[in-house]
Amino acid sequence: MTKVKTALVVGGGIAGPVAAMALRQAGIEARVYEAYGSTAENVGGGLSIAPNGLAALKVIGADEAVRAIGVPMSSIVMHSWTGKRLASFGGPAGLEPQQFVMRPDLYRALYGEAARRGIAVEHGKRLVSAEHLGSPAAPAGVRAHFADGTTAEADVLIGADGIRSTVRTLIDPGAPKPRYTGLLGFGCLSTGTGLPSTGDAMHMMFGKRAFFGYQVYADGSCGWFANLPHPEPMSWSEANRTSPQEWLRVLTAAFADDRLPVLDILRTADLSQFVAVGGMEDIPRVPNWHRGRMVLIGDAAHATSPSSGQGASLAAESAVQLARCLRDLPAEQAFGAYERLRRERVERIIAAAARTNSNKAAGPVARVLRDALLPTAMKLLAKPEKMAWQFIHPIDWQAPVTV
Incomplete structure (x- = not known):
């Protein structure tokens, strides 16, 4: 052969x-x-x-x-919708x-x-x-x-x-x-947010109705993403039949009760940078x-x-x-x-x-249970050694591959 x-x-x-x-x-x-x-x-x-x-x-x-x-992005800081800090995830030492x-x-x-x-x-x-x-x-x-x-x-x-x-x-x-995961994905860049820099930390929030992640840069601009529970899958083309303005209105309503500065970030979104991914799948x-x-x-x-x-x-x-x-x-x-x-x-x-x-994508009842258990779960998981298996995966190019 x-x-x-x-x-x-x-x-x-x-x-x-x-x-x-x-x-x-x-x-x-x-x-x-x-x-x-x-x-x-x-x-x-x-x-x-x-x-x-x-x-x-x-x-x-x-x-x-x-x-x-x-x-x-050296760490991820997790929050509940009330603004409570749940945990901070850093990578394994030396990476x-x-x-x-x-x-x-x-x-x-x-x-x-x-x-x-x-x-x-x-x-x-x-x-x-x-x-x-x-x-x-x-x-x-x-x-x-x-x-x-x-x-x-x-x-x-x-x-x-x-x-x-x-x-x-x-x-x-x-x-x-x-397989549809039950979530729609969105991303954008906001400019002139007036928010302080988060340094090299990405902040993420289990909101009351949706999930949000953001990182504020030194110039006040902010890269962010949102995951919105939705009962039916939606293709990229279907999601983009709705205008960015309308999606921002939907997202603003979804995050209205949350206590992180999500609304300030959404308010300053650069519509030319807005991306509606559609249904998240695996x-x-x-x-x-x-x-x-x-x-x-x-x-x-x-x-x-x-x-x-x-x-x-x-x-x-x-x-x-x-x-x-x-x-x-x-x-x-x-x-x-x-x-x-x-x-x-x-x-x-x-x-x-x-x-x-x-x-x-938790529903109303599951969300209550999730919010009650998250602080304890995050304390157990927020340890670099728990994630090391994902992040440390060297590939030895020189090593021969055998049958």
Whole structure:
């Protein structure tokens, strides 16, 4: 069996360019195929890159591109809707802080870094099908078919095409669909808030009716996000049929009784920066990550809710680990080794985020119980060692991968 020399990466968001850079470092020529006809520089809200994500990006020399656009976030301060401080979470000792970034900035930084390295990204290439080359028992490669009638071939095809992955359904037509978490997501930048800087601390609040997180910068501007319980899922397009002004009115009503300065932040929101994400989703478990010469990474394989704070970081980890495996092993063996390295870790993080979502989306009765138990729970959880398993996850690029 021969080693892999070429790869098609389907999806040009966050995971795709990282995978292409990691593959290039492993000696594998990769080309990225993106469904949308243009770049996605104005899509998405704020997110965090955890220390483990930065460590994975450092393996391929892409970490500085992220630090250049990020704001350090060394602690998270939790509050109840009454304003009571419940706990403060810091990272394990010796680790650099998380970086809070806007997704458009992160996309632009990684896309630009990949382009600087000569990695091609073809736009307007929506994957519709793929077939294995060679015999079914011993596939020799993959041919991808795109909606514009073109095709492309390589030794392997990597699905980095997100939570609604086409590659996932090609690998397994019965693959599970995304699960709605009961929350709608929003993000924005507010300017001229008049609030004091929170330094490198992100403040989060279990509000009476919704969840809110914010970080005030030295110039008085403020990056924030909100999670609003909603009975029915809502797609991105459906959420954006409602104007930012109307969503701000809805959010203002949801946070009217809360005692942190949420209303001041909402009042000074820059409407040009407002993002309505739509329904927040996850997939608890994807049974089949690979088949033949096709494999999944990022949200296509392990879609965790944004509440985890780990989505982009896990995607970077998986991209680097897959490249290591393909560097050292034939495709089918590499895919098995990759899954063994990744599955337990990512599914544990997905489950932890799901528990957080259940607290955010609590109904009236559950909310009373939640608020009564939160102070005690936070005291038990607000210890760096409790989160160390998530944040400390070194990848030894030089170590050979074996079966």
